[in-house]
Amino acid sequence: MLKVLNVSGKEMLEQLKLSCQIPGLLDAIATRQIIFDAARSAGIKVEVQELQQSANSLRTANNLLKAEDTWTWLQKHHLSLEEFEQLAEINLLSAKLANHLFADKVESFFYEHQLDYLxxxxxxxxxxxxxxxxxxxxxxxxxxxxxxxxxxxxxxxxxxxxxxxxxxxxxxxxxxxxxxxxxxxxxxxxxxxxxxxxxxxxxxxxxxxxRPELDQQLRLKIMSDFFSTWLKEQIAQIEVIPHFESDSYSPTVQELLKLA
Known part of the structure; x- marks a missing residue:
């Protein structure tokens, strides 16, 4: 018979601290906020059909071929359906924002750096x-x-x-x-x-x-590299300040993220 171990939010925070994962967590929070803000400023929107396609891609990437596989995966990661949709949305926004920012730079970059792709x-x-x-x-x-x-x-x-x-x-x-x-x-x-x-x-x-060819796969890789570099530059301009509650731990993005 399985034993039940109840874990509080405070204990999870303590483990994050002891395993030195807080900096990575804060960078992830900052990254999500940067993407949402930049997409909003660029007028990028997510259509229902696009969100469904993104969710399907997320399921495929995690080998969630059946409904029961998806439910098991959600339970394992303590995610609700709404939070799964948020994952799909951030993936979609990231792709659309990368395309908006860098699609027109890919071809010239490729021809300037062809030797790197040999x-x-x-x-x-x-x-x-x-x-x-x-x-x-x-x-x-x-x-x-x-x-x-x-x-x-x-x-x-x-x-x-x-x-x-x-x-x-x-x-x-x-x-x-x-x-x-x-x-x-x-x-x-x-x-x-x-x-x-x-x-x-x-x-x-x-x-x-x-010899390299600028096919769709390489085009997406170059765009992804551009986007990753851009995100690092944006994060470098942000000071992320965590506020830890002594009795409970339920910070929001706004509490964790403070622009310098």
Whole structure:
């Protein structure tokens, strides 16, 4: 039989303090207020049909495919239906505000930063001995061994060894600068000469260079990045002052948020 533990608002506040989560909580409150205020100033409104679509997207994102799944999720998070609608509304307002503020900046930004969105498919072995790396490089280029054979002999990590050193699809920013400089001028499939970094000596096979396209997914990502930066700038201009009640804890956004 389950035991029941009654938890008061004061105890929840105390736990938030002890787990050092108050700053994040206050930033979240400030963020919501900023979005509501900016949307109101821009004349952005939420239509009933749009809100329903946003709610459906929220359910899909949380894998709430059945009505009972939704009810269970709401109970777990102590949310009412009205509060679930508020979640859907803030998501929708955020998307519409981001589009209002930054939709016309995406294309020019993309073309100015195309190199940042390049990606590559690579296989890699990292060695400790540069002489060994060159020896293996020449053996590979002369066909004395395959890259797969080399990875089986020189990769210690079992998972990486099983996949032949496959590193997946990685954007340019995930490569060290000196490695990126070699990878993104390669003519795939191409084995690169050994590259020495602080991590070791890298032997890389570049399988594919993936050129970026400004599709809807990338457009939304760029807009989201713009929006996140904008929100941080707005929060930096706000002083958030919490007022803690000694006997009860039921602050409103207005009590927690004070503009500098």
């Amino acid at each position: 990606a590559a498919v690579t296989y890699e072995v990292i060695l400790d001995d540069e002489d060994l790396a060159w020896e293996l490089f020449y053996a590979l280029t002369e066909g004395e061994m395959s890259f797969q054979d080399m990875t089986r002999q020189h990769i210690q990590n079992p998972e990486l060894r099983r996949t032949g050193g496959y590193r997946g699809i990685r954007p340019r920013k995930d490569f060290k600068p000196d490695i990126a400089a070699a990878v993104f001028v390669a003519n795939p499939p191409e084995l690169l000469k050994p590259i020495v970094t602080t991590q070791g000596v890298h032997l890389l096979r570049v399988e594919e260079i993936i």
